[in-house]
Amino acid sequence: MIITVTLNPALDKTAELDILRPGELNRLKNIVVDAGGKGINVSKMVAALGGRTVATGFAGGSGGEEIIRALSIEDIATDFVKVDGLTRTNLKVLDQATRLTELNEPGVMVTEREAESLIKKLAGYANADAIFALSGSLCQGVEIEFYARLIRMIHNGGGIAFLDADGEAFRAALEEKPDFIKPNRYELMDYYQVSGNMELKELAELCVRLRSGGVGKIAASMGAEGALFAGGDEIIYAPGIPVRAHSAVGAGDSMTGAFAYGLERNLSWRETCALALASSAGAAATAGTKPPDRRLVEELREKVQLHSVKI
Ligand SMILES: Nc1ncnc2c1ncn2[C@@H]1O[C@H](COP(=O)(O)OP(=O)(O)OP(=O)(O)O)[C@@H](O)[C@H]1O
Numbered sequence: 001m002i003i004t005v006t007l008n009p010a011l012d013k014t015a016e017l018d019i020l021r022p023g024e025l026n027r028l029k030n031i032v033v034d035a036g037g038k039g040i041n042v043s044k045m046v047a048a049l050g051g052r053t054v055a056t057g058f059a060g061g062s063g064g065e066e067i068i069r070a071l072s073i074e075d076i077a078t079d080f081v082k083v084d085g086l087t088r089t090n091l092k093v094l095d096q097a098t099r100l101t102e103l104n105e106p107g108v109m110v111t112e113r114e115a116e117s118l119i120k121k122l123a124g125y126a127n128a129d130a131i132f133a134l135s136g137s138l139c140q141g142v143e144i145e146f147y148a149r150l151i152r153m154i155h156n157g158g159g160i161a162f163l164d165a166d167g168e169a170f171r172a173a174l175e176e177k178p179d180f181i182k183p184n185r186y187e188l189m190d191y192y193q194v195s196g197n198m199e200l201k202e203l204a205e206l207c208v209r210l211r212s213g214g215v216g217k218i219a220a221s222m223g224a225e226g227a228l229f230a231g232g233d234e235i236i237y238a239p240g241i242p243v244r245a246h247s248a249v250g251a252g253d254s255m256t257g258a259f260a261y262g263l264e265r266n267l268s269w270r271e272t273c274a275l276a277l278a279s280s281a282g283a284a285a286t287a288g289t290k291p292p293d294r295r296l297v298e299e300l301r302e303k304v305q306l307h308s309v310k311i
């Protein structure tokens with residue numbers, strides 16, 4: 001079972017209007033709502049591949065209810081801690097000139113008690129068959145070591161912990177040696193406080209350094225240029241698959257979802273890397289935060305190349 005954790009989900013609402021007039025009444029049309037958040041994107045990818053997943057985290061207010069409802073329509077099981085704070089709604093408004101205006105609410109705030117009840121709930125899932133994906137930023141009200149605590153709890157129960165976070169929360173969580181991380185190039189460079197243009201070989205060296213610090217496996221993604229995978233004895237470079245990119249938002253989450261799926265299905269590391277690259281390219285080629293459909297992923301998988309990187 002793949003349990004995803006989204007501490008700070010969002011109800012993504014997209015709407016259209018002819019002309020946006022500040023200071024006046026604006027009537028929206030073609031309103032579409034969708035459940036957003038990085039862990040939720042991971043669940044969507046797992047479900048698209050045919051895997052078993054449950055989406056968890058904090059949900060509050062009508063936005064929280066709508067997220068749960070939207071996921072149930074997509075047949076994704078949920079088990080959120082209901083909180084008194086309000087789950088954010090992010091409104092994206094597209095006008096006739098295809099200009100995008102975004103109105104984002106602040107994220108949910110949780111109490112210490114609510115945070116403890118999430119830990120308790122997740123502990124109930126933490127056994128040897130559990131793969132947890134902790135994805136995205138922390139929410140207000142939890143300490144910076146929250147992911148670190150969750151990883152410790154998961155490991156104590158015999159489960160596997162995937163982590164996709166950045167900044168201080170990422171740094172603190174690495175102390176607990178997650179089993180898999182998926183930084184993008186910039187997050188990796190930020191962690192090591194390096195800047196400028198990095199060559200593939202240098203990025204590969206950063207992955208080796210991270211692994212020697214105890215991180216299990218790493219997928220370092222590089223947008224359209226593809227990804228580096230450090231898992232087995234070799235480092236693999238997979239060039240990006242040329243696609244007509246519609247929305248790269250969530251492409252990294254699709255990659256994480258495919259890795260969790262591959263592990264759950266006992267696919268080999270190379271097979272999993274190929275599936276993950278194809279899934280992320282499929283996500284980039286698919287509008288919005290929708291996961292790519294399975295057929296597209298299978299088609300793209302034929303185009304994946306895996307090269308061994310010498311460092
Ligand atoms: N324009 C693109 N064309 C083809 N593949 C892409 C493109 N953008 C992203 N991808 C695929 O998606 C993977 C992840 O993308 P990226 O490095 O942008 O992740 P990310 O920054 O973590 O994204 P996010 O956190 O928004 O999900 C890449 O390794 C690549 O395989």
Ligand SMILES: [Mg+2]
Pocket residue numbers: 164183184252253
């Ligand atoms: Mg990312």
